[in-house]
Amino acid sequence: MKIRFDETNLLAPMVGEAHGISASEYRSQLRRGPDVVRAFRKLVDRGEVGFPTLPYQKGVLKQIQTFARKVRGSFDSICLLGIGGSALGAWALDCALRGPHPLQKPFSKAHPRLVILDNVDPALVGAALETMDPKSTLVLAITKQGTTAETLASLLVVRDWMGRRASRQTVAVTTPGRGDLYALAVREKWPVFAIPENVGGRFSVLSAVGLLPAALMGLDVARLLRGAARMTEICWETDAGDNPALRAALLHHLVWVEKKKTIHVAFPYSNRLWGTAFWFRQLWAESLGKEKTRKGEIVQIGQTPVAALGVTDQHSQVQLYIEGPNDKVFTFWAVEKQPWEGRIPKARLGLDAFDYLAGRKLAELLEAERLSTAATLAEAGRPNCTFTLERLDEEHLGAFLQMLEFETAFMAELLDVNAFDQPGVEAGKRFTYGLMGRPGFEDYRERFEHYLRRRQKAV
Ligand code: PA5
Numbered sequence: 001m002k003i004r005f006d007e008t009n010l011l012a013p014m015v016g017e018a019h020g021i022s023a024s025e026y027r028s029q030l031r032r033g034p035d036v037v038r039a040f041r042k043l044v045d046r047g048e049v050g051f052p053t054l055p056y057q058k059g060v061l062k063q064i065q066t067f068a069r070k071v072r073g074s075f076d077s078i079c080l081l082g083i084g085g086s087a088l089g090a091w092a093l094d095c096a097l098r099g100p101h102p103l104q105k106p107f108s109k110a111h112p113r114l115v116i117l118d119n120v121d122p123a124l125v126g127a128a129l130e131t132m133d134p135k136s137t138l139v140l141a142i143t144k145q146g147t148t149a150e151t152l153a154s155l156l157v158v159r160d161w162m163g164r165r166a167s168r169q170t171v172a173v174t175t176p177g178r179g180d181l182y183a184l185a186v187r188e189k190w191p192v193f194a195i196p197e198n199v200g201g202r203f204s205v206l207s208a209v210g211l212l213p214a215a216l217m218g219l220d221v222a223r224l225l226r227g228a229a230r231m232t233e234i235c236w237e238t239d240a241g242d243n244p245a246l247r248a249a250l251l252h253h254l255v256w257v258e259k260k261k262t263i264h265v266a267f268p269y270s271n272r273l274w275g276t277a278f279w280f281r282q283l284w285a286e287s288l289g290k291e292k293t294r295k296g297e298i299v300q301i302g303q304t305p306v307a308a309l310g311v312t313d314q315h316s317q318v319q320l321y322i323e324g325p326n327d328k329v330f331t332f333w334a335v336e337k338q339p340w341e342g343r344i345p346k347a348r349l350g351l352d353a354f355d356y357l358a359g360r361k362l363a364e365l366l367e368a369e370r371l372s373t374a375a376t377l378a379e380a381g382r383p384n385c386t387f388t389l390e391r392l393d394e395e396h397l398g399a400f401l402q403m404l405e406f407e408t409a410f411m412a413e414l415l416d417v418n419a420f421d422q423p424g425v426e427a428g429k430r431f432t433y434g435l436m437g438r439p440g441f442e443d444y445r446e447r448f449e450h451y452l453r454r455r456q457k458a459v
Contacts, residue, residue, distance in 0.1 A: 006385060015382060036249070051206070055206060067193075072110070078112050079117065080114060083118045084202065086204070089206075090205075135165070139162065146182050176192060245406035249414060252331075264328070287412060301417065326381060334389070
């Protein structure tokens with residue numbers, strides 16, 4: 001498994017002193033590495049943060065594999081009900097390992113389709129129900145808290161659509177003993193897969209939250225965990241030279257805080273990594289966008305993550321990136337070896353704009369475009385860096401996801417914020433409960449009415 005981090009285009013000689021890291025800044029920042037790793041390790045050793053231990057959970061792996069084997073061949077659709085961290089990991093896995101949405105190979109009972117309902121837009125839910133058959137659909141209801149309105153509302157709709165089959169064809173992934181999804185699962189005798197207490201939604205892709213859908217899709221979840229385990233060992237290295245997650249966090253921290261790059265563009269040159277870019281967007285935004293430090297000091301800090309797709313967004317966003325405000329840092333994600341390189345026929349047409357491409361490969365063009373975007377950004381003084389995955393398979397993806405989670409956790413140490421809570425998201429959930437009349441949340445209804453009165457007065 002090989003994942004490389006190239007930071008050269010973050011350095012001052014490439015993008016200038018104002019936007020890039022000087023040699024002395026680089027040296028002194030890298031010296032902070034060991035303290036950052038040790039501080040985070042304490043949280044893990046105390047059991048407060050669980051994602052680094054997920055690759056080693058042999059019992060869970062076995063339980064998931066056994067279940068997937070048992071139901072293999074019975075369903076052509078897996079309908080995943082979940083939102084945020086309970087959905088994006090499965091999307092990232094499906095998109096990376098079975099081909100970009102919606103262009104995947106034909107589905108069958110041997111290769112069921114993954115239908116993710118991560119929104120309550122009736123247009124999405126209605127369209128999904130029209131394209132699935134209740135006889136051959138397995139429903140996965142995934143929510144850590146077990147109370148999230150969107151997931152439970154979709155479950156009620158889908159359960160009704162399934163009719164009597166719902167009791168035999170529904171699985172819950174949730175926190176045992178907590179929340180009403182768990183209560184319903186017990187009542188209906190649905191299989192339950194546990195989400196560990198110390199693993200938050202956006203850090204849960206390597207728990208049953210991501211592994212169960214992956215196994216049901218026929219992916220090799222053991223290899224996924226193997227890659228993640230190897231990366232975990234690397235991420236515990238205290239020397240930033242040997243630890244890409246640590247080096248990336250340290251250098252991104254400098255570029256963000258000292259060079260004022262408040263927007264972070266995750267820029268995969270790979271349609272298969274597009275789902276991962278959306279997964280990362282949530283990870284970075286919810287973990288690092290915080291009002292207060294861990295000591296309670298008000299900082300209102302955050303770096304806005306943006307997902308851009310190479311080459312496509314060269315013809316959409318790159319004009320802004322090169323000539324607009326210099327407030328962004330770019331992280332390219334490249335895949336070195338493609339399973340199919342897209343050979344362009346050798347025949348020449350006698351037309352210049354075609355003939356220089358004859359006999360080349362689409363993969364070569366994709367790579368040339370990435371290199372030229374990196375070079376153009378650097379020439380314009382825009383800091384950028386690159387993660388390169390040797391290939392995109394279970395092992396590399398497991399490692400890459402785990403590495404990005406470590407990078408996020410290290411960044412939180414540098415900023416002294418809690419990466420593992422999300423008070424802003426929870427406040428939104430409580431407002432929704434209040435507005436929809438859930439008992440116990442009447443004060444949120446009142447707060448909302450107060451807000452409406454303020455709006456009336458404002459005009
Ligand atoms: O990362 C998080 O904690 C959140 O984004 C959650 O994943 C999201 O709000 C869904 O929560 P739950 O899984 O409890 O339904």
